[in-house]
Amino acid sequence: SQTIHQWPATLVQPVGSPLSLECTVEGTSNPNLYWYRQAAGRGLQLLFYSVGIGQISSEVPQNLSASRPQDRQFILSSKKLLLSDSGFYLCAGGGLAGVVQYFGPGTRLTVT
């Protein structure tokens, strides 16, 4: 199995400020990596996924971007945060579709 590390656990940022959330993976090589956002009391919305270094697919148009500079590192960024970017961000790792995904502990982002 994999271990997914995410930080920070909570973050409060003003509107218009930049964002960088980091996710690292332990226990496997060349994992598929995912960024999800979860609104309060809701399901998970897939934001980005990556099948390898430098390979990023975006699921929804938004104010966010993702990068994968190393095999086990996945970064979620924004140049200027919006109020609507508030939410619970989860990083996950897994294999091909249908294989279990392993989740990190999440980052609670509040944009004020």
Add this chain to the structure above:
Amino acid sequence: SQQGEEDPQALSIQEGENATMNCSYKTSINNLQWYRQNSGRGLVHLILIRSNEREKHSGRLRVTLDTSKKSSSLLITASRAADTASYFCATAPPGAGSYQLTFGKGTKLSVIP
């Protein structure tokens, strides 16, 4: 878009009772998975059932899958207070080259001691 829809949205039971949650989906699947999320935490995988399976057990968990009705159920027997969490179903589409799970909105289970 979200394919899985859990029912009920919330469920409150007494410790020791059984809890049943249902999931309906719309398109063909390779498999269906159930995850648990404790409040403010990441999701934890519970069980996976493949499209050619009808029932699967893991400890106090029993999952059924009816592909003709495009539905699944998760049964937790002899519930404990520690089972209090949100439960999500997630579907994986058939075919190679697809990397996504589609999650439902979840059922919030409260087990009262």
